[in-house]
Amino acid sequence: MHNHTTAHPALAHHFDSLDQQQEAASLGMWVFLLTEILFFGGLFLVYTIYRGWYPQAFASASHHLDIPLGTINTAVLIGSSLTMAMAVHAAQLNSRKGIMVFIVLTMVLGTVFLGIKGLEYSHKFHEHLIPGLHFEYAAEPQFVRHAQIFFSLYFVMTGLHAAHMIVGMGLMTWMLIWTARGVIGNGYYSPVEIVGLYWHFVDIVWIFLFPLLYLIGRHA
Amino acid sequence: MATEFPAHHYLNDGYGIKSWLLTRDHKRIALLYLIAVTFFFFVGGAFAVLIRLDLATPPGDLVSDDTYNQLFTMHGVIMVFFFLIPAIPAILGNFLVPLMIGAKDLAFPKLNLLSWYIYIIGGLMGVYVLLTGGLDTGWTMYAPFSTRFSTTRVVPAALAIFVTGFSSILTGLNFIVTIHKMRAPGMGWFNMPLFLWSTYATSLINILGTPVIAITALLVAVERLFRFGFFDPALGGDPVLFQHLFWFYSHPAVYIMILPAMGVISELVAAFCRKPVFGYSFVAFSSLGIAVLGFLVWGHHMFVAGQSVYASLIFSMLSFLVAIPSAIKVFNWTATMYKGSVSWQTPMLYAIGFIGLFTIGGLTGLFLASIGVNVHVTDTYFIIAHFHYIMVGGTIMGYLGGLHYWWPKISGRLYPEGLSKLSAAIIFIGFNLTFFPQFILGYLGMPRRYHAYPPEFQVLNVLSSAGASILGVGYLLPMFYLAWSLRYGKPAGANPWGASGLEWTTTSPPPTENFPVTPTVTESPYHYPSPVVKHVA
Numbered sequence: 001m002h003n004h005t006t007a008h009p010a011l012a013h014h015f016d017s018l019d020q021q022q023e024a025a026s027l028g029m030w031v032f033l034l035t036e037i038l039f040f041g042g043l044f045l046v047y048t049i050y051r052g053w054y055p056q057a058f059a060s061a062s063h064h065l066d067i068p069l070g071t072i073n074t075a076v077l078i079g080s081s082l083t084m085a086m087a088v089h090a091a092q093l094n095s096r097k098g099i100m101v102f103i104v105l106t107m108v109l110g111t112v113f114l115g116i117k118g119l120e121y122s123h124k125f126h127e128h129l130i131p132g133l134h135f136e137y138a139a140e141p142q143f144v145r146h147a148q149i150f151f152s153l154y155f156v157m158t159g160l161h162a163a164h165m166i167v168g169m170g171l172m173t174w175m176l177i178w179t180a181r182g183v184i185g186n187g188y189y190s191p192v193e194i195v196g197l198y199w200h201f202v203d204i205v206w207i208f209l210f211p212l213l214y215l216i217g218r219h220a
Numbered sequence: 221m222a223t224e225f226p227a228h229h230y231l232n233d234g235y236g237i238k239s240w241l242l243t244r245d246h247k248r249i250a251l252l253y254l255i256a257v258t259f260f261f262f263v264g265g266a267f268a269v270l271i272r273l274d275l276a277t278p279p280g281d282l283v284s285d286d287t288y289n290q291l292f293t294m295h296g297v298i299m300v301f302f303f304l305i306p307a308i309p310a311i312l313g314n315f316l317v318p319l320m321i322g323a324k325d326l327a328f329p330k331l332n333l334l335s336w337y338i339y340i341i342g343g344l345m346g347v348y349v350l351l352t353g354g355l356d357t358g359w360t361m362y363a364p365f366s367t368r369f370s371t372t373r374v375v376p377a378a379l380a381i382f383v384t385g386f387s388s389i390l391t392g393l394n395f396i397v398t399i400h401k402m403r404a405p406g407m408g409w410f411n412m413p414l415f416l417w418s419t420y421a422t423s424l425i426n427i428l429g430t431p432v433i434a435i436t437a438l439l440v441a442v443e444r445l446f447r448f449g450f451f452d453p454a455l456g457g458d459p460v461l462f463q464h465l466f467w468f469y470s471h472p473a474v475y476i477m478i479l480p481a482m483g484v485i486s487e488l489v490a491a492f493c494r495k496p497v498f499g500y501s502f503v504a505f506s507s508l509g510i511a512v513l514g515f516l517v518w519g520h521h522m523f524v525a526g527q528s529v530y531a532s533l534i535f536s537m538l539s540f541l542v543a544i545p546s547a548i549k550v551f552n553w554t555a556t557m558y559k560g561s562v563s564w565q566t567p568m569l570y571a572i573g574f575i576g577l578f579t580i581g582g583l584t585g586l587f588l589a590s591i592g593v594n595v596h597v598t599d600t601y602f603i604i605a606h607f608h609y610i611m612v613g614g615t616i617m618g619y620l621g622g623l624h625y626w627w628p629k630i631s632g633r634l635y636p637e638g639l640s641k642l643s644a645a646i647i648f649i650g651f652n653l654t655f656f657p658q659f660i661l662g663y664l665g666m667p668r669r670y671h672a673y674p675p676e677f678q679v680l681n682v683l684s685s686a687g688a689s690i691l692g693v694g695y696l697l698p699m700f701y702l703a704w705s706l707r708y709g710k711p712a713g714a715n716p717w718g719a720s721g722l723e724w725t726t727t728s729p730p731p732t733e734n735f736p737v738t739p740t741v742t743e744s745p746y747h748y749p750s751p752v753v754k755h756v757a
Contacts, residue, residue: 014324014402016738024327024401031393031427039431042465046439046450049461132447132455145449145456152448156439 010188022190029194033201036164040205043157047212050149057146062217064129065154066120070214073116074206080109081203088196091189099179099192103172106199110169117162124151131155154213161209164202171195225632225711226727233732244329245732250315251630252336256343257311258699260302263350265695267295271671272654272688275681280671288671289356290372294349296359297377301384302343304615305473308480309426310339310391312622313419315630317395319723319730320413322404322739327397335390342384349373349380358669360470363451363462367443374444378437385430385437388476392426395419404722406741413721413745414503418483421507425472425479425514433469436462460525467518475514477611478578479507481618482549485571488621489553491719492568493560496746499552506545513542523594532591539589546582550575565717566640570621573648577613581606584659599669602662608655620647620698627702628716632729633709639701647694653687720747 008018015021051058083105090098128136131148140147175192178184184192230247233239240248271291274282283291314332318325326332349355355377357366366374399420403412439450440462449455451462490497497503519527519535527535553575562568584606587593597603628634657680662668666677673681715724720743726735 012329013733014327014329020401024397027400028328028331028393028397031396035389035393035427035431038428039435042432042435042439045465046461049458054456131449149449149456152442152450156442156448 008188010183018188022188022193025190025194026197029197033197036201040157040160043153043160044208044212047153047157050146050153051212051216054143054146054149057143058150059217060140060143061147061150061154062214064124064127065214066123067214067218069116069120070210073113074210076109076113076116077203077206080106080113081200083109084196084199088189088193091184091192094185094187094189096179096182096185099185100176103176103179103192107169107172110165110172114162114165117158121155157209157213161202161205164205168195168199168202171198224713226729226731228731229632229727229729230732231632231729242333244325244333246314246318246326246329246332247630247730247732249332249336250311253306253310253314253339256336256340257303257307260298260343260346261307261695264295264298264303265692267291267298268688269692271295272685274671275673276685278673278675278678278681283671285671286356289358289669290354292669293355293358297355297381298346299611300359300473300477301381302339302346304477304611305388306339306391307615307619308484308622309388309395309419309422309476310335312415312484312619312626313395313422313480314391316415316626316723317398317419318402319629319726319734320416320721320745321399321402321407322722322735322741323398323402324733324735324738326394327402328394331390332394335387335394338390339384339387342380342382342387345376345380345383349377352376360466361437361440362466363440363443363457363459364453367440367452368454375441378441378444382434382437382441385434388426389430392423392430395423396427404739404741410501410504411741411744412504414486414497414500414507415480415483417504418479418486418507421511422476422479424508425476425511429469429472429476429515432465433473436465436469439465460522460527463522463525464518467521468515471518471521472511472514474607474610475510477615478618479510481574481615481622482507484618484622484625485553485574486549487721488567488571488625489556490746490748491625491717491721492563492565492571493557494563494718494748495556495560496744496748497552498555498558499548500744500746502548503552506548509545510542513538513545517542517589520589520594523591524598536589536591540586543582543586546578550579550582564641566635566637566644567621567625569641569644569648570617570624573644574614574617574621577609577617577651581609581613584609597662599667600662601658601666601668604668605655605658605662608658612655613651617647620644623698623702625717626723627705628712629723629728629730631702631706631709632712632727633705634712634716635701635705635709639697643694643697643701646690646697650687650690650692650694654684654691655687657681657683657687721745 011018012021015024083102087099087102087106090102124130128134129151131152135144135148135151137144137147172195175184175195178191230245233245240252243249270283271288274280274288274291280288314326353373355370355374356372357370357374361374361378399412399416442448443450443452443455443457447455449457451457451459453459486497486503517535517539519531520539523532553571584602588597588603588606624635624640661677661680661684664677666673712728714727716728717724722739722741723730725739
């Protein structure tokens with residue numbers, strides 16, 4: 001850019017200004033999240049249809065999920081959204097150290113979440129609650145078919161959610177590298193901001209998954 | 221008019237293989253897509269050739285029943301997902317969106333290159349399916365046949381569709397952000413060429429519809445792999461739910477295919493009639509109208525699937541509504557031609573072909589929106605004829621018209637005008653001979669997806685197969701003369717058509733950064749002089 005005397009080092013050649021570049025990045029992430037809503041939306045539709053058809057089987061199957069672990073995970077994930085917001089705040093204040101600290105904290109909390117999720121999965125495996133593999137539902141055998149649909153949805157929905165968290169933590173690793181290299185932290189912070197948007201979205205998905213999967217059997 | 225070839229342009233800005241495979245230039249990425257998409261077009265076309273050969277005689281004697289199932293499945297999957305959906309957006313859209321708004325590139329050039337690689341990975345998965353057992357579910361992949369009974373490669377095929385979908389999503393995302401944030405100074409929304417409005421509407425469908433087919437394909441793969449019950453009644457699932465999810469995307473996908481072609485036609489009609497498009501804002505908003513209404517009509521694919529009568533009534537009525545924005549476009553193009561100085565260049569021949577064939581395809585769509593007629597012709601050749609009038613008569617005519625119109629800009633060279641007119645005529649004749657008899661066949665009751673039929677249907681089938689061979693020649697010709705023109709064509713100059721629009725103000729081929737100085741827009745995209753000036757070829 002010859003016509004800008006002090007072009008920012010992070011300014012890409014095809015943008016006129018850093019503002020335009022950051023606005024484009026932010027709009028791009030919002031559009032992507034719209035796609036994500038429709039992606040999970042298909043699953044929520046399937047869930048809604050089958051829960052409407054088989055409410056008792058779903059309530060019964062929901063009792064087999066571990067509420068204490070699910071609650072801890074909900075708290076962990078909300079906490080990670082807080083640390084992510086702090087990372088974005090640090091980025092806006094040009095504090096490289098703050099970015100690094102809070103992103104690492106977010107990744108630690110994300111790892112805790114995934115660890116607990118894995119623990120729950122292994123419990124389900126030992127309790128013979130994996131559909132199609134060795135599913136057993138001796139306590140209430142009348143629900144055996146439709147409880148399998150519940151667990152099919154449970155594994156696909158929480159599995160895709162976990163996959164999104166792994167992607168998010170990959171993006172955070174990238175942010176750490178960029179921050180360490182000094183790409184981020186001198187007035188240019190939109191990568192941290194849009195990773196934050198993504199992470200909050202993944203959190204919100206869980207906020208819906210937790211009651212729909214864990215709590216539906218408990219309100220009666 | 222300058223007809224020298226520019227010294228520096230995007231094609232000679234680096235020659236090595238890396239300068240292409242690692243390029244971030246939207247124009248080079250458009251050419252990467254052109255090569256890949258053309259490859260799949262001819263693969264899908266080869267399956268069509270085999271289908272028509274087999275149908276030339278009443279007994280199914282050329283291939284086995286199982287092979288025939290694979291032929292029409294692979295023809296459909298390849299043509300829909302690897303040709304029709306990416307063709308105009310990924311090739312012409314990629315090339316033109318930044319040029320038309322006066323930008324240096326799309327908002328996310330690396331993402332654009334990534335989209336191409338995702339497309340290639342999805343395509344290689346498709347080729348893998350072809351080489352290792354094929355697919356016989358029909359392109360619709362209805363459960364539970366696809367999730368339980370088919371012995372072919374359903375899982376890799378579903379994953380190929382899943383992967384390829386992300387290429388469309390990311391391209392759509394790139395276009396939306398680019399159109400919002402990268403317009404040149406002075407270019408308001410209503411100064412944009414109509415091609416951009418239709419590209420924008422298409423991109424909206426891509427980002428909102430494609431994720432739903434992605435999750436549906438994933439569920440099919442999961443059900444088949446792990447016996448998780450979603451759609452298979454034996455597992456407690458509901459096969460009609462699969463159809464709802466499938467058509468929630470796949471009907472809007474029809475508009476992903478046709479809207480970009482409509483955008484091309486708006487540009488062609490204006491350029492070759494030397495007039496602004498009649499009723500600009502109506503044409504612009506009709507694109508958005510089609511995109512919105514397109515999401516509300518999927519149930520017309522399910523009139524015989526056990527859907528409630530009330531749902532069918534509403535889907536029928538909404539399907540009729542789509543005719544309104546579609547007809548607005550047809551009437552406005554016609555009104556643009558009225559008293560225009562029409563010049564019969566090759567792109568205009570395609571545009572006129574589009575208007576006629578799309579009208580037939582659209583009107584027969586109204587037959588199908590009426591529940592009574594629909595039930596009569598469901599799963600017959602009437603449906604096949606209808607959607608080929610839209611997708612081949614519409615989308616491919618628009619694509620070829622656009623490719624010819626912008627070829628001088630893309631390559632910097634002119635193609636042989638006589639030969640190109642001849643092949644446009646061959647395509648038009650071959651197309652009608654192929655598909656018009658299929659309306660009659662379907663109305664008389666010949667079902668789709670059968671390869672043996674009673675002898676009284678043979679005459680119409682032979683006509684159709686003969687037409688297909690003519691159509692095939694028509695499609696091969698442009699490939700040869702366009703390739704020929706790359707080396708031997710005359711230099712085109714910046715604006716060989718005397719057309720308006722920012723893309724014609726820069727050199728042909730354009731420099732890598734598109735414009736030496738960012739243009740400032742002061743006029744409408746169709747500022748043709750009045751009174752009308754005769755166009756000189």
